Amino acid sequence: MRKLHDIEGEAIMEIVAGRIVASMALAACLAFTGPATSQERVSPQGANVPNLSGTWMPEAWSTDEWPLEPPYSEAGRAAQAHWAAHPEQDPSYACIVPLGRILSAPLPFEIIQQPDRVTLLYEYDHQVRRVYLDGRGHPDSYPTLMGHSIGRWEGDTLVIETANLEPGYLRPQGMPYSRETRLTERLTLVDGGERLRAEIVIDDPVYYAKTWGVTKYYRRTDEEIKDYECIVREHVPADGGSQGEGS
Amino acid sequence: MMRKLCVISALGVAGIAATAQAHHSFVREYDPQNVVTVEGTVTEVWYQNPHSRVYFEDADKVLWEAETYPRNILDRRGWKHDDLKPGDVVVVTGRRARNGSPRLQILSIVRPSDGWEGVGFEADSID
Numbered sequence: 001m002r003k004l005h006d007i008e009g010e011a012i013m014e015i016v017a018g019r020i021v022a023s024m025a026l027a028a029c030l031a032f033t034g035p036a037t038s039q040e041r042v043s044p045q046g047a048n049v050p051n052l053s054g055t056w057m058p059e060a061w062s063t064d065e066w067p068l069e070p071p072y073s074e075a076g077r078a079a080q081a082h083w084a085a086h087p088e089q090d091p092s093y094a095c096i097v098p099l100g101r102i103l104s105a106p107l108p109f110e111i112i113q114q115p116d117r118v119t120l121l122y123e124y125d126h127q128v129r130r131v132y133l134d135g136r137g138h139p140d141s142y143p144t145l146m147g148h149s150i151g152r153w154e155g156d157t158l159v160i161e162t163a164n165l166e167p168g169y170l171r172p173q174g175m176p177y178s179r180e181t182r183l184t185e186r187l188t189l190v191d192g193g194e195r196l197r198a199e200i201v202i203d204d205p206v207y208y209a210k211t212w213g214v215t216k217y218y219r220r221t222d223e224e225i226k227d228y229e230c231i232v233r234e235h236v237p238a239d240g241g242s243q244g245e246g247s
Numbered sequence: 248m249m250r251k252l253c254v255i256s257a258l259g260v261a262g263i264a265a266t267a268q269a270h271h272s273f274v275r276e277y278d279p280q281n282v283v284t285v286e287g288t289v290t291e292v293w294y295q296n297p298h299s300r301v302y303f304e305d306a307d308k309v310l311w312e313a314e315t316y317p318r319n320i321l322d323r324r325g326w327k328h329d330d331l332k333p334g335d336v337v338v339v340t341g342r343r344a345r346n347g348s349p350r351l352q353i354l355s356i357v358r359p360s361d362g363w364e365g366v367g368f369e370a371d372s373i374d
Contacts, residue, residue: 087275092297107319123319226319230296237310 044115050156050189052118055225056196056218057108065216066104066171076176076207083174090172095230097125098145098168100177103185103200108218110225118151118158123225131160138163143179160185170202178206184213194220277342277352284340285311285351292331294318301356301365303337313339315353315367326366336360341367 043051072080083089092101102109102124110121120129131151138148138161147165151158162183169176181204188197201213287303290310296317304310315321322328331337337358341351353367 084275095297223323226322228296228317228319235291235300235302235312 044113049153050193051113052111052158052187052189052196053113055108055110055221055223057221057223058106059195059217059219061106065214066175067212067214070175070202070212071209073205073207073209075178076204076209079176079178079207080174083169083176092172094232095125096145097127099127099129099147099162099165099183100168100170100175101172102127103198104171107228108221108223108225118160121225123228125230126228129162131158143167147183154186156188158187160187176207177202177204180204180206190217196220276344277350278345279342281343281345282340282354283343283351284338286336286338287311289331289333289335289337291333294321294328301331301337301339301353303339309349311339311349311351313341313351313353313356315356315365321366324366330363331358331365 043049043053070076091098102122105124107123109123112119112121116132116134118131118133120131122128127146129146129149131149133151133153136150138150141148141164143164143166145166145168147162149160149162151160153159160183162185163181165177165179165181165183167176167178181202184201184203186197186199186201188199189195190197196218197215198218199213199215201211202208203211285303285305287305289301289303291300291302293300293302296319298314299316299318299321301313301315302310303313316324318328335358337356339351339353340355341353344350353365354370355367356365357363
């Protein structure tokens, strides 16, 4: 077990280094016991805890499941108005993608479940989240795009709490959240393990008058997670133009 | 030979857009009520993330920039990396840039020579 753990650690380091495709294949081989029915999927925590490992594709094609009018506070409404007036400031155009945007995008992610940690590997922008299950708290630290996540099992549900988030936004058209945001995600297998339900609650006392959230569903898929090379470049017309697939 | 085909009104999307307009960055950039159809010859294909682009020149030698989904999504929805090439003649329907520049958010893109259809945004898309 120790040995397996170490090798998985290496795999994750490689992902961070950008060699995502090879690493995915390695991690998949190591983390799972091959293709299995839901009865055969044994979690690292034992038979009493579900195994969420696998690749999950959002069922909703657009972000329609997210409300257009969340319960903004006055400050939140002002932040949204600023967003709407400055589309050029959308950081995703510069390949800077906050967690909220990832959670609403129609792109898949992979879950790797280990005894004391669940790792979420997102296709979108190669982002990685490590959810620590060992009882630690959030550090007193600076904010980041993905924030800091800790988790616990409540029955069949993995509860993930995230703090230390850099101010971000939840949909392409805005819906900002502040540095004070606490995000809670409750992940539960449904439909015999073929679907994953994610209940997401946003607790942001700065931009919202009350907590609110959405429920979204993912389906289990055999599709590979694709590389997501994100490119920022300006078009140079005529003779100076570049061509091809942007690689 | 090639020509600007027409400028059509977007009655179908106007109502939806009106509700989304106030908080939509993409709609800030492209006008859902100004949908045009343009024919031209492809000069460049940027099959990439975060947005793919097709550059094409119309009969008046105007160079258009047409934007659509990231390539990860195009690939899953059937628009493969080598489907479209410079020199192909395409007919693009899209929402025109609000600032009047020759830029489009693609709603549909077809290549009449063989009927190939690319992937654009849904007519009622607000993302």
